[in-house]
Amino acid sequence: MPAVELTKAESLKPIPFGTGYKLIGHDFSTNDLVAKVTGASRYAEDFRAEGMLFCRLVLSPMPHARVKRINADKALAMPGVKGILTPSEVPGHANYVNDNGTMIKADRFSELALADEPMYQGEPILAVAAVDELTCAEAIEKIEIEMEPLPFNTDPLDSLRPGSANAREEGNVWVPNPPPSRESQLAAVKWTDEDFAAEREGKLPMGHAPEEWSYGDLDAGFKNAALVLDETFSTEDVSHQCLEPRTTMAFWQNGKLYLYTGTQSTMQTVPAIARWMHMPEDKVVFISEYTGGGFGSKITGALTLVIPALLSKKLNAPVMMRVSREEEHFIGRARPGIRARTKVGFAKDGRITALDMFLVSDAGSYGSNGDGGACGQITSLLYQPPAMRWRNITVATNTLPRSAQSAPGGMQAIAIIEPILSKAARKLGVDQVALRRVNCPEGKAQYGPPGPGGKRAYVTSCYLKQALDEGAKQFNWSARVARPKQSGTKVRGVGVALSCYHGGTTGFDGLIVITPENRVRVYTGIGNLGTEAFVDVHRAAAEILNAPWSAVDIVWGDTSKNLPYSCHSGGSQTIHAMTRAGHAVALECAQRLKEVAAKSLGGQPVDYEVANLRVARKGGGAGMSFAEAAKAAIKLGGIYDGHDVNPAVNMYTKHSVAGHAGEGLVASATDNYPHDGDSFSFLACFAEVETDVETGKYHITDYMGYADVGTVIHPAALGGQVLGRSVLGMAHAIGQKWVIDPQYGITVAERFYTNKPPTILDVPVDMKWNALNIPDPETPVGARGCGEPPVGGGCAAITNALAEALGDNIFQRVPVNADTILTSYEAGRPMQNPFLAHI
């Protein structure tokens, strides 16, 4: 394994992919590819079971109401209608201890699968099961539901106005409990008319904010600044819009629940199901081989999966709940929109001297996460302000529940700060790349406020400056900047943006079985959500075992196959966390192979080496194939064939190892490699846009993302991640949105053609990407995740390029569309209300 000393960071240059490796850094076809291309892959909706019923949901027509009465008599009397599920039949909030021994405290503010007090329009309030969906639909239309409307608010800023309605009876703002509690309580917070006076000047009002941290000397920073900007900017609430909705099929057999749905984690979904169902984990069999996108919304499946499970139990028949596109819009989660006001001081060379950030975060109807916290942390890391204050108010609204969406908070931070940097560069006459370079984090960069011990957190490594330099070179930045900007009715501009997000976690397990058939069978509990990482990570194990990839089988997607405790495929952690686990289990496996060889052929384990599906004496001589070693391991029993288990592994892995006992040489291990800093991945993103000022229509003509993600494991997959998630960022810039009528609190845009996620023709045909491939020094394979880091850069590179083309007075919010540009370009000032929600 190549090793890197951090002190040499500045001098490090990009390394060609795959240098020093047989598998790592080389492209290959992942194990699920053929099935996906040929259509053989089976998603939850593709499963059938004998006697299967279908169920459909009834959604709340009101944004906040109390269900007073449900009369389903006429529906239940219909032929083919088998039953209904009401909110009272759904297990309620309760404390739960999982198999890890972790206590999950009941949260009375959290949602249940069916609501008797729906908090948003579209929240499921009832389910009906019948022999087919048509019967379900006809039955639903015969159900009378009496609902009492309750006060509601769909606009976070409006919710802070004096006298306005609160989203929930308990209040409208999430106020954190005093430390060490990490929970929040709802309280009613209203600002004054004086607070709102700033609104008339197009500035975000700044009333009381219950959350705050700071470090450094803010006043001095602003005092010494050559330029101080005070900018208001809003980001849009954007739904995850996974191509595969949260469809679920469930049946019960011999007291066990068999459940099929899309997820970002096979293993970690089991305790979630058990917790939501109030049942033991060992009674849950979970099947999820393929998932059509998650983006953070299906970390452990979705809460609504209990509906078919409960109906199946009640009706004693398999139940399929197909979720329609409209239903998916409502239950499919979304990224919180943030309204921000940020004051930034700059020195003459563009170095930030102080940064004062004020956020109004929209947490939606359930949960206290409005992404404001991460927004502050990422700002602090990515732009390294020497002094910073962060204030945040997280507002509850009667809108869809929010959840993590690729780079939660990070995306918003970058979208908010980058336009300010661009404006500053123009005002100071500093090149955009140069301004970012002086603010770039590097090495073990610190971030956030000081912790309880007075120390600030820091990252494992950061080579973003190199990525910026290399990216600028590859993008021909200087040449592009020098080109004419306007011709005919078109203006063009180039933009650059820094980007980053978390890049990995630690502490998961690996499980490998060397079979008597001479196969290396790798078991994994990572969810296959389409990023290929769930396979890529095992290249590290194969590399350690020096085994040809063709001999490696990956087993995933079905907990009855005894999978190990794995990370979920979210939070950009998979590549980092599971290459570590893979590394650990491969070393363990190699060691056990050597031990088996030594026991069988004589000598000491250290005398043996593992390569090409054989374990043999170093320098030639006696050896045995993996198949022979597997058979020998079975004979040896104990720790070698899984009858005993590595005591360090997680409880789930122990169960699984026991399930494989006797199958071959069974190796399991946990990742306990040292890890000092926090893992983050970084990118420099570049874009060019061309705008027609007569129509307001613009095109992204070019884009490049240059990544600092440590060792590149699978170049094609990484390219997919860099560009795919950049496109998610672009979606925020160019059009993806919500539209809600505030009078009724009803979503009016719930289909693709109205929400407008970008199409393939909305992004450049030949977007480019590259990566430094400099290994992270604090992880054995050197690789970090890249699922989320590109998102913010993908958005901000576009908006920065737009501002370069059109000037600074065009937009104060994303998305930026033809309407924004047309009206503001003529007027010479932003004409779109920066605060009004969901337009």
Next chain:
Amino acid sequence: MDFITWATSPWGRTVPEHIAWGLIWVAVLFGLFFMVAHAVYVKVVVPRKVAHISPAEAARVPERVPRHSLAARLFHWIMAISMFTLLVTAFLPKVGVQFNWVLYHWIAGLVFTVSIIFHIVHSSFVLDFWAIWPDKTDIRDARSRVLRFFGKAAPAPRRFAKYPLENKLYHGAIVLAGLAVICTGLFMMKRVETPIFTRNPYLFSDMTWGLMYVLHGLAGVSLIGLIMMHVYMGIRPEKLPITKSMIFGWMSRDFYLEEHDPERWAVEGQPTAQSKRGLAASDAD
């Protein structure tokens, strides 16, 4: 038949939308039925009146008895035109005749409203406000007429004051329907494009608006029937002098003396008994 068309509000609630348009035909049929029934009644039941007018009495009355001032007549005909426009623009599109009706409807509605406001002011301060409202004599005479119709003994009813009781009752019905369409119609203008108001349908709840549309519709179809009755009466031979008086302002002495009681409606120049107003009065003007 449902009298109301219901809609599902954005919140999934059942709210009234408007009257069932079939009520248009119910109103028309009612109007036609009234005409036929009245015509038969007049032809078969009502005895021919024999006027007993003394020459002395006649001598006190001018040949042309003034009945409606120019202002009152102008009001009537402006109101009639606007009412006719309102009915045509409201209901023809509902029976399949398509044209740009909303513009003409709200303009006619405004004209109608202004004319009614004028009428209220004019009748309150210039005309005799109480002349159109039933008084005790009307009620007493009506009772007598009913008793006599059924062959019971009752005092002979007097001749009418300025307006027959039927006319007064009709006016009352028109007042109710007219005020209902005006009040609801004015609010409804907040829901269409006019240069007068900014559109805002959120003045009231869905239910209130629904009821308002139903009331507007009910009053509207009532007006179909009422106007049919009115026009029919206006062209009946025995009522033509009254119609003519709405054009020319006067009626003949003979008709006046035949139909009206000079004690209850004194013509100009005739001594008038000082009367108390309202139902307590014995309507002598």
Next chain:
Amino acid sequence: MAVIRDVMPAFDLLQPASAVDAQKLLETYGEDAWVMAGGMDSFDWLKDRIKKPQVLVDLSGVDELKGIRTSGDGVEIGAMTTLTEIAKDPTIRKNYGLLAEAVEHVASPQIRNQGTLGGNVSQDARCWYYRGGWPCYRAGGNECFADTPVGRNREHAIFGANRCVAVNPSDSAPALIALDAKFVIQTPKGERVVDAEDYFLGPEVDITRLHILKPGDLLTAIRIPSTWAGANFYFEKVRDRNVWDFPLMNVASAMKVSGGNIEDIRIAVNAVAPRPMRLTAVEAAVRGRPANATTGEMAGKLAVQGAIPLQFNAYKIPLMRNLVKRAIGGVQETTWTS
């Protein structure tokens, strides 16, 4: 009654094989029938269960309604001809390129493969309130939810609003108006041929329909006379996304230019009003003038006179001004080479 979407209701599927049979079926079932061409509009309505016809008359088996036929005076396009077929047809491309370009901008390739010209001109409004099943004027109710103090109306009308502020979303409609096309309709009383612009209805006349077809009527063909064959054409559609999107606005013009002057012109825009707008005042004002930017400038300003924007669609005024300008005076092209 609870509401559910995304489940198509049951109906009788009638699949006539001839136009005569199709029209008879529509006449027989009247208001209870739903006529379906490519289904691109129909399926939305049906799956949302907002429209629940008793019978669905599927025209896909009526071959005589498909295809492009040249005649002595222009071409006749069957109403069931797909947009892809029209966009690829050599005659259309050569003589009536305006229509080819317009239909190439409709939605996405998949939708154009299935969608028909008859369907494209007859499609319903895309106002999200109306489509969401709200009881608005267009749905037979008494309210426009888009034109309220808080209504979301970015895509809505700046002209021709009459209670309803929805716009006609067709891309082919303005091109057909500019080409002076005639729409052939089979009615219970026989064949009726109307000018393209007369095919469309505004809410002031009928607030529940965008076109003149009544129950029992069947649009069978669209005839394009040779009058404008080979004229100077201009079509532009502005939309949020580069594919699979309805127009924020589109413009289509056909000009005959002689000696640099506009001899004759027809120009129409869509997605600005409840019906495609032929700009007759603009046509009259520019006839005889030079076909240049100055005339375009003047035409653009004239075109937007009388526009009434809503809260979120004021951008449509400069957009329409500029599109009309470009349709007449051309686009000032870029000269950069790198």
